[in-house]
């Protein structure tokens with residue numbers, strides 16, 4: 001009898017334990033992707049990126065005489081309908097860790113089992129399951145460094161190879177099409193522009209890892225903080241959709257470490273930051289929506305997401321070139337460098353004193369690598385209210401940061417067209433991507449700063465002192 005492979009954030013064939021287990025049952029395997037609330041609720045860029053990922057996976061499956069079945073509706077209803085239509089007697093999937101997915105998946109698992117269907121979940125999205133890493137006191141890690149020390153020498157098994165053959169069913173169930181789904185339709189910006197910066201799918205993911213391991217990992221530790229350079233792995237969008245597994249990335253890092261590549265350990269550490277974020281989300285799901293440290297609930301954040309300052313920040317018009325360059329980079333490419341994310345998040349939450357949730361929501365809507373755990377942790381870290389966070393009194397100065405990490409100004413010039421003698425094509429492409437309604441033009445004057453850096457810093461520190469007292 002066939003097995004349904006319910007795909008979610010595991011759009012790959014290599015190192016896919018649920019797929020391998022489905023194949024081990026011996027019958028046909030039917031890969032299904034369901035557009036339920038978890039998909040309709042995604043931000044515009046993530047949804048658009050998902051559409052590209054599904055198209056790439058469907059193509060890979062087609063080349064093997066397989067298909068990707070697309071259905072819309074509540075997952076349980078869709079699965080039950082498919083079980084009836086295909087005669088399948090098992091549903092396998094890779095585990096997710098956000099509270100909505102956990103609630104949905106456990107409900108579905110017990111309902112299917114009650115009906116005699118074999119329902120099983122597998123690992124695949126993380127290196128270490130959240131319940132497998134514990135402190136000496138039997139709790140989860142609230143601080144990153146001890147978690148790194150606890151896992152760094154653990155045995156991580158070798159990635160599974162992609163199956164040579166996935167047996168198809170005798171008859172395919174009906175499928176909707178990606179054209180019907182139009183997952184890019186909500187992109188306020190030119191989907192074409194963003195699409196030009198994205199190479200989706202498992203093959204592209206493996207290429208990104210290979211390029212990184214061959215050319216960039218050696219200098220990763222020393223160059224990874226410079227937003228103008230292509231020094232990082234660019235793997236986040238692939239990890240987010242599971243077009244590559246963390247285990248494949250981990251083993252590439254371990255091999256590079258054994259070859260004496262200097263940046264390899266730093267790369268492994270970053271992969272563990274991702275694990276840390278997921279473990280925190282699993283154990284304290286309120287990290288997604290509430291200040292992780294509740295003493296921050298009385299902080300004088302602005303919570304008005306429509307405030308002029310918020311709009312200026314979103315549009316890359318704060319008058320602080322490093323912040324504006326990064327915000328524009330995200331709008332056009334769907335990505336933003338980690339150092340730039342930290343600076344933009346610090347500027348919004350400290351200089352502008354806006355609630356981190358406003359920023360997290362905007363990132364959620366704009367990032368092609370959006371990931372609930374890393375985004376929430378990143379924002380709470382920058383705002384100072386998260387676990388193992390940057391202390392609030394340590395306010396990033398975007399000018400000093402620019403002097404350090406964009407000394408020759410190349411990154412800022414790449415993204416800011418106003419008042420430039422010869423604006424770069426990249427800077428001009430921002431004006432093709434933004435909605436006409438914003439009323440912005442490359443011929444505008446570059447805006448004056450929303451607030452002086454010193455004044456903003458002092459205002460934030462005063463508010464912090466008030467909170468403390």
Ligand code: FAD
Pocket residue numbers: 224232233234235236237239240267270271272273274275277336337338339341342345363367369370371372374375376378379382
């Ligand atoms: P590399 O430097 O090559 O790192 C390798 C991998 O390690 C990354 O792909 C990522 O999976 C992981 N990683 C690296 N840094 C972090 C980190 N700080 N936290 C968690 N995992 C990390 N990352 C996302 O994937 N999705 C998000 O929505 C997201 N939102 C963020 C929001 C803020 C405010 C901040 C400060 C960080 C956020 N990050 C997020 C983390 C980080 O910025 C990105 O993972 C990184 O920039 C991706 O680029 P890369 O793949 O080239 O990273």
